[in-house]
Amino acid sequence: MITPRxxxxxxxxxxxxxxxxxxxxxxxLDVKRGDILAIxxxxxxxxxxxxxxxxxxxxxxxxxILYDGRTVRxxxxxxxxxxxxxxxxxxxxxxxxxxYPLRRMGLGKREIEARVEKLAADFRVRFDLNRYPxxxxxxxxxxxxxxxxxxxxxxxxxxxxxFSALDYETTLDLRAxxxxxxxxxxxxxxLVSHDLEESxxxxxxxxxxxxxxxxxxxxxxxxxxxxxxxxxxxTPAFVALKKRCLDVFTAAVAGRPVAA
Amino acid sequence: MRAAAxxxxxxxxxxxxxxxxxxxxxxxxxxPSPLETARDTWEGFARGPLLRDVWRTxxxxxxxxxxxxxxxxxxxxxxxxxxxxxxxxEFVVDFFRSTPASALFPLFLILFGVGEGxxxxxxxxxAALVILFNAAYGVMNARRTRVLAARVxxxxxxxxxxxxxxxxxxxxxxxxxxxxISLAIVIVVVAEMFIGSTDGLGHRVINAQSLFxxxxxxxxxxxxxxxxxAMNLCFLIIEKRLVHWAGR
Numbered sequence: 200m201i202t203p204r205x206x207x208x209x210x211x212x213x214x215x216x217x218x219x220x221x222x223x224x225x226x227x228l229d230v231k232r233g234d235i236l237a238i239x240x241x242x243x244x245x246x247x248x249x250x251x252x253x254x255x256x257x258x259x260x261x262x263x264i265l266y267d268g269r270t271v272r273x274x275x276x277x278x279x280x281x282x283x284x285x286x287x288x289x290x291x292x293x294x295x296x297x298x299y300p301l302r303r304m305g306l307g308k309r310e311i312e313a314r315v316e317k318l319a320a321d322f323r324v325r326f327d328l329n330r331y332p333x334x335x336x337x338x339x340x341x342x343x344x345x346x347x348x349x350x351x352x353x354x355x356x357x358x359x360x361x362f363s364a365l366d367y368e369t370t371l372d373l374r375a376x377x378x379x380x381x382x383x384x385x386x387x388x389x390l391v392s393h394d395l396e397e398s399x400x401x402x403x404x405x406x407x408x409x410x411x412x413x414x415x416x417x418x419x420x421x422x423x424x425x426x427x428x429x430x431x432x433x434t435p436a437f438v439a440l441k442k443r444c445l446d447v448f449t450a451a452v453a454g455r456p457v458a459a
Numbered sequence: 460m461r462a463a464a465x466x467x468x469x470x471x472x473x474x475x476x477x478x479x480x481x482x483x484x485x486x487x488x489x490x491p492s493p494l495e496t497a498r499d500t501w502e503g504f505a506r507g508p509l510l511r512d513v514w515r516t517x518x519x520x521x522x523x524x525x526x527x528x529x530x531x532x533x534x535x536x537x538x539x540x541x542x543x544x545x546x547x548x549e550f551v552v553d554f555f556r557s558t559p560a561s562a563l564f565p566l567f568l569i570l571f572g573v574g575e576g577x578x579x580x581x582x583x584x585x586a587a588l589v590i591l592f593n594a595a596y597g598v599m600n601a602r603r604t605r606v607l608a609a610r611v612x613x614x615x616x617x618x619x620x621x622x623x624x625x626x627x628x629x630x631x632x633x634x635x636x637x638x639x640i641s642l643a644i645v646i647v648v649v650a651e652m653f654i655g656s657t658d659g660l661g662h663r664v665i666n667a668q669s670l671f672x673x674x675x676x677x678x679x680x681x682x683x684x685x686x687x688x689a690m691n692l693c694f695l696i697i698e699k700r701l702v703h704w705a706g707r
Binding site for chain 1: 602604605607608609610611612613614618622623626629702703704707
């Protein structure tokens with residue numbers, strides 16, 4: 200159980216429907232501070248809808264979404280979009296993209312530069328941030344997106360399928376890097392993913408959603424030790440966890456409720 | 460070879476022209492040789508009014524273009540940002556965009572009288588609609604994700620308009636400007652022919668024709684072509700430099 204003091208995000212009685220079709224009707228969720236929560240579910244079950252509502256990009260029809268008692272407008276959040284090509288500002292250099300949210304916060308020049316430097320160190324950036332996004336590789340662009348989201352030192356970070364447009368090798372690199380930084384800084388993170396392996400690998404807790412109207416199929420605690428690496432993927436604990444989740448997922452897609 | 464290709468094409472054109480005059484395919488009065496045309500044109504520049512004509516036409520076009528941008532860009536961006544509003548005026552914009560600007564000469568003559576004002580105003584009107592239309596579509600087609608990204612980073616709606624929508628629309632705005640300036644020069648030249656003018660390339664070409672100065676007439680046509688081409692080229696270069704990210 201998550202006590203109110205531990206919760207970074209509390210959702211109660213969430214309701215949302217699209218053209219009369221309910222997606223959420225009375226959905227509850229608590230996210231513990233410092234946790235990485237992965238959300239996994241069949242296509243169209245409303246994973247992105249959920250984090251878009253949480254991030255204030257989409258208005259819920261009903262219910263409350265509070266960050267330790269505050270609304271999303273009153274907290275610093277970061278959001279990484281699936282499509283980095285369409286999310287970064289191509290007219291600005293990578294560093295300027297990262298400075299953008301800091302400028303909106305009204306920080307001073309010196310503070311902004313200090314933050315950019317710290318981010319570059321945290322994420323072990325080895326390419327030139329004074330390039331334009333289109334001059335960077337896909338992985339580098341998504342890394343810039345992540346840095347831009349992390350620049351504001353978010354209380355909650357949202358990742359919407361951040362690796363789905365990247366090749367496997369790049370995904371592994373970025374995944375390792377992200378795990379390292381998020382765990383070191385203890386950032387509360389909500390990750391939406393359609394990749395089960397990736398969800399388990401990165402998460403402290405995995406939420407499995409059903410088809411619409413969306414409900415919880417399973418709420419899995421992933422207590423694999425940190426840091427995790429490619430060997431983690433073949434440990435018996437990981438394999439067992441993956442098998443269990445796959446069973447739940449298959450049942451959820453088939454629409455049958457799963458016995459607890 | 461590749462760099463020489465345009466010159467080869469031009470040289471071929473002049474060769475065919477020359478051949479036609481040598482073979483006397485047309486009356487030499489109606490089709491003077493390239494050399495004669497070049498000489499008359501040079502005379503027009505050196506001792507005649509041609510330089511002033513080029514300047515007058517360019518100046519009218521630039522004035523019309525400046526007015527068109529000042530009206531078309533802000534209005535287009537504003538309408539594009541409120542799509543519902545744009546849908547309301549879309550028909551009117553499309554209708555007048557499709558109306559030949561030359562058909563509006565009489566109306567503008569009543570409004571602005573026989574003078575500079577009319578020529579510039581008609582050209583500005585035609586160009587403004589093209590620019591407005593492109594600016595509005597540029598804003599309406601802005602990537603939704605980029606707007607959301609700015610919003611989630613705490614940008615106000617006014618900020619988003621300036622930081623995202625205008626820049627997202629910029630490639631399309633420049634396309635509109637290029638089309639606008641091309642249209643403006645067309646209208647200005649026609650206006651110079653028919654709305655009481657004493658100078659400008661349009662006036663000069665119709666004057667040369669009525670005086671049977673065909674060498675000069677062809678020359679002025681080429682000069683007008685060069686002016687239009689140069690303006691277009693300027694915009695292509697500006698586009699490439701300013702919207703370096705387009706299509707990448």
